[in-house]
Amino acid sequence: MTQATMDQPAAPENGxxxxxxxxxxxxxxxxxxxxxxARRRAFFLVLPLLAFLLITFLAPIATMMxxxxxxxxxxxxxxxxxxxxxxxxxxGIPDEAVFAAMAEDxxxxxxxxxxxxxxxxxxxxxxxxxxxMMGTARHIDEMTPPWKEAFIAEDEGWANPxxxxxxxxETRTLxxxxxxxxxxxxxxxxxxxxxxxxxxxxxxxxxxRTAWMSLLITTLCIVLGxxxxxxxxxxxxxxxxxxxxxxxxxxxxxxxVRTSAWIVLLQQQGVVNDTLVWLGIIADDGRMxxxxxxxxxxxxxxxxxxxxxxxxxxxxxxxIPKSYMRAARSMGASPLRGFVSxxxxxxxxxxxxxVLLVFxxxxxxxxxxxxxxxxxxxFISNMxxxxxxxxxxxxxxxxxxxxILLVAVLIxxxxxxxxxxxxxxxxx
Amino acid sequence: MSESGQVGASVAFDGVQKSYDGKTxxxxxxxxxxxxxxxxxxxxxxxxxxxxxxxxLAGFEPVTHGEIRLDGNPINALPPEKRGIGMVFQNYxxxxxxxxxxxxxxxxxxxxxxxEDIAKRVQRALEMVEMPxxxxxxxxxxxxxxxxRVAVARALVFEPNLVLMDEPLGALDKQLREQMQYEIKxxxxxxxxxxxxVTHDQxxxxxxxxxxxxxxxGIIQQLSTxxxxxxxxxxxxxxxxxGENNKLSGKVTEVSGETCRVDLDNGGSVTAxxxxxxxxxARTTLSLRPERIxxxxxxxxxxxxxxxxxxxxxxGDHIRVRxxxxxxxxxxxxxxxxxxxxxxxxxxxxxxxxxxxxCRALDPVDLA
Numbered sequence: 001m002t003q004a005t006m007d008q009p010a011a012p013e014n015g016x017x018x019x020x021x022x023x024x025x026x027x028x029x030x031x032x033x034x035x036x037x038a039r040r041r042a043f044f045l046v047l048p049l050l051a052f053l054l055i056t057f058l059a060p061i062a063t064m065m066x067x068x069x070x071x072x073x074x075x076x077x078x079x080x081x082x083x084x085x086x087x088x089x090x091x092g093i094p095d096e097a098v099f100a101a102m103a104e105d106x107x108x109x110x111x112x113x114x115x116x117x118x119x120x121x122x123x124x125x126x127x128x129x130x131x132x133m134m135g136t137a138r139h140i141d142e143m144t145p146p147w148k149e150a151f152i153a154e155d156e157g158w159a160n161p162x163x164x165x166x167x168x169x170e171t172r173t174l175x176x177x178x179x180x181x182x183x184x185x186x187x188x189x190x191x192x193x194x195x196x197x198x199x200x201x202x203x204x205x206x207x208x209r210t211a212w213m214s215l216l217i218t219t220l221c222i223v224l225g226x227x228x229x230x231x232x233x234x235x236x237x238x239x240x241x242x243x244x245x246x247x248x249x250x251x252x253x254x255x256x257v258r259t260s261a262w263i264v265l266l267q268q269q270g271v272v273n274d275t276l277v278w279l280g281i282i283a284d285d286g287r288m289x290x291x292x293x294x295x296x297x298x299x300x301x302x303x304x305x306x307x308x309x310x311x312x313x314x315x316x317x318x319x320i321p322k323s324y325m326r327a328a329r330s331m332g333a334s335p336l337r338g339f340v341s342x343x344x345x346x347x348x349x350x351x352x353x354x355v356l357l358v359f360x361x362x363x364x365x366x367x368x369x370x371x372x373x374x375x376x377x378x379f380i381s382n383m384x385x386x387x388x389x390x391x392x393x394x395x396x397x398x399x400x401x402x403x404i405l406l407v408a409v410l411i412x413x414x415x416x417x418x419x420x421x422x423x424x425x426x427x428x
Numbered sequence: 429m430s431e432s433g434q435v436g437a438s439v440a441f442d443g444v445q446k447s448y449d450g451k452t453x454x455x456x457x458x459x460x461x462x463x464x465x466x467x468x469x470x471x472x473x474x475x476x477x478x479x480x481x482x483x484x485l486a487g488f489e490p491v492t493h494g495e496i497r498l499d500g501n502p503i504n505a506l507p508p509e510k511r512g513i514g515m516v517f518q519n520y521x522x523x524x525x526x527x528x529x530x531x532x533x534x535x536x537x538x539x540x541x542x543x544e545d546i547a548k549r550v551q552r553a554l555e556m557v558e559m560p561x562x563x564x565x566x567x568x569x570x571x572x573x574x575x576x577r578v579a580v581a582r583a584l585v586f587e588p589n590l591v592l593m594d595e596p597l598g599a600l601d602k603q604l605r606e607q608m609q610y611e612i613k614x615x616x617x618x619x620x621x622x623x624x625x626v627t628h629d630q631x632x633x634x635x636x637x638x639x640x641x642x643x644x645x646g647i648i649q650q651l652s653t654x655x656x657x658x659x660x661x662x663x664x665x666x667x668x669x670x671g672e673n674n675k676l677s678g679k680v681t682e683v684s685g686e687t688c689r690v691d692l693d694n695g696g697s698v699t700a701x702x703x704x705x706x707x708x709x710a711r712t713t714l715s716l717r718p719e720r721i722x723x724x725x726x727x728x729x730x731x732x733x734x735x736x737x738x739x740x741x742x743x744g745d746h747i748r749v750r751x752x753x754x755x756x757x758x759x760x761x762x763x764x765x766x767x768x769x770x771x772x773x774x775x776x777x778x779x780x781x782x783x784x785x786x787c788r789a790l791d792p793v794d795l796a
Contacts, residue, residue, distance in 0.1 A: 323517045323518070326508070329507070330515040331514075332538045332586065333509055333535075333538045337538060
């Protein structure tokens with residue numbers, strides 16, 4: 001045998017001890033180059049999708065997040081005041097210089113018909129400001145300096161320190177106000193952050209409700225879906241195919257149809273109540289309210305999200321050989337013991353995937369709570385949808401709420417990844 | 429006597445039948461007694477019912493009819509976990525989410541043993557399979573052979589009196605398989621447990637077992653020691669399934685005591701040991717081991733036929749000669765590679781012969 005064939009095949013080295021190819025290029029460079037074309041081709045293949053995502057997904061989210069903190073009305077439409085009020089210390093009412101700047105802004109605003117927007121913006125927090133500003137704007141040409149006296153003579157509102165403090169605060173172009181509102185906080189007249197009056201508090205409750213109802217729905221999906229997935233994975237093929245169709249059929253049916261079907265079943269004159277009355281379990285005047293409340297949302301959403309739990313579980317269970325349970329039992333474990341300490345840990349990747357899917361879908365669910373949730377069974381997404389149709393300010397509130405929801409989902413995902421490890425998940 | 433003082437269990441199958449669909453019997457009528465400490469192998473082609481028998485013994489399949497007794501006690505109604513039978517599965521069934529140690533500790537934990545006792549036994553079991561340093565690995569990090577050892581250790585760690593093995597070496601390559609055969613045999617001899625082993629590999633069955641039960645169509649065709657199975661097959665299936673076999677078919681013309689005269693279909697007449705013939709006039713298939721056939725035999729050889737050499741295959745220690753003899757062109761003769769052996773060449777015609785005892789007249793099979 002010759003020396004050459006005895007040696008391990010190895011690339012020659014250059015002077016620096018670096019491995020090189022036959023023509024002397026470093027091996028690493030050569031390797032990278034040989035893969036470069038494949039990488040380029042792959043990139044061009046995903047380019048359309050990348051562009052699509054950028055335009056329809058990432059850009060809107062970025063816009064949403066920026067607009068939710070933007071506050072340009074006062075700074076844009078009262079530019080002189082914004083500049084002048086900067087030096088004001090915030091006590092009492094500002095001096096003549098600020099009033100003069102305000103007079104200039106009001107005059108320009110009246111000409112350009114933009115003063116109404118500022119008025120509306122401030123009016124939202126101090127009712128009456130709209131008529132104060134619009135009235136002054138109408139007479140601005142007839143007024144003369146000193147502006148402070150003239151303004152106060154025109155409307156008492158100009159002497160309100162609260163108004164000026166608000167204007168000063170609102171000259172900032174970035175505002176956390178919509179996020180404060182999302183958590184039921186607001187600025188008081190002194191500019192400090194306080195809880196809103198109890199009768200206006202709604203969003204915190206909504207977030208909490210959305211979270212616990214989503215958790216409950218996820219739990220119900222586990223409880224109902226786990227045995228079904230187990231049967232799907234372990235029944236003889238004929239039966240499991242039939243069962244699979246039973247699982248998938250609702251999945252393919254329109255969401256609206258399914259939700260309406262639940263209305264038919266659960267309403268007070270519905271099938272379930274009728275049956276219970278007929279069986280004598282409840283009295284005719286004691287019919288249960290099972291829809292247009294939390295029960296309705298929970299029942300309908302559990303039904304709708306069930307396949308998202310069953311399918312990942314099934315795909316994982318399918319791969320667990322029967323011999324594991326048999327081995328456990330041959331070693332003396334009861335069926336329960338074997339299930340808990342051998343089978344269940346092996347289904348964790350599917351279970352975790354199901355939980356992730358169902359919980360994240362549930363937390364942002366809109367259509368079903370809207371249809372069957374009534375007042376007590378609606379989610380934060382329904383509040384967002386409601387706010388979307390309102391004024392600019394309400395739209396911004398909706399954007400803030402959406403951003404909070406998005407961040408909450410991301411935090412949940414991050415936590416989940418820490419606890420379970422997303423790379424271990426099997427979605428199907 | 430075993431080193432551990434462990435005693436093997438006795439097993440009895442009494443008229444056991446099994447059907448899955450209520451129409452056909454997978455196991456027809458099984459009567460089998462296994463002695464304490466015996467190594468019994470169930471050998472057969474797939475679908476012969478051997479694995480079903482094992483599953484019934486382990487308790488994973490209910491017995492349709494009949495009784496299985498363990499140390500004399502009926503166990504038909506006993507769930508698997510109460511039988512105390514160790515088992516090695518075809519794909520090892522090591523729990524992937526547990527380390528090797530945890531896998532081995534599982535049967536002990538289930539039995540509520542103390543922590544120290546468990547640790548000691550686990551270590552001892554690992555040493556038994558010569559893997560003391562692998563305790564903290566997970567099964568996925570082990571090679572096939574190592575997984576196999578762990579599976580054996582796990583089946584033995586709780587000191588069962590009976591261990592079942594369901595084709596445990598099927599997934600290993602040939603060399604490793606042979607090594608593991610000796611290893612399992614060694615452990616069996618050291619511990620004295622009863623082992624019931626299922627395989628479709630006849631070499632495995634012959635090298636390891638005290639007795640082998642050859643299965644076909646849910647029936648034990650023959651139950652005897654490995655040498656007896658090879659030397660004295662009782663029917664054509666066993667003769668064909670165990671080892672290599674030459675078949676010649678013909679008709680019995682005369683039976684005298686333990687021998688009979690058979691006229692071959694393609695001419696020629698030979699005498700054979702009458703093992704499984706119905707009597708004069710019945711058809712029979714003769715079974716001949718390739719190494720018992722002599723080329724160019726001495727003049728006093730009782731059975732001599734002419735044959736044409738079709739192919740020579742050089743195998744080192746012996747030469748495999750494929751011949752056409754009495755219409756059978758798959759007639760194999762193994763010629764030992766001795767010095768001064770015959771000068772053979774393809775296409776020539778030569779005489780073949782054998783002793784009457786080495787030619788067994790068995791039940792007729794279709795040689796198509």
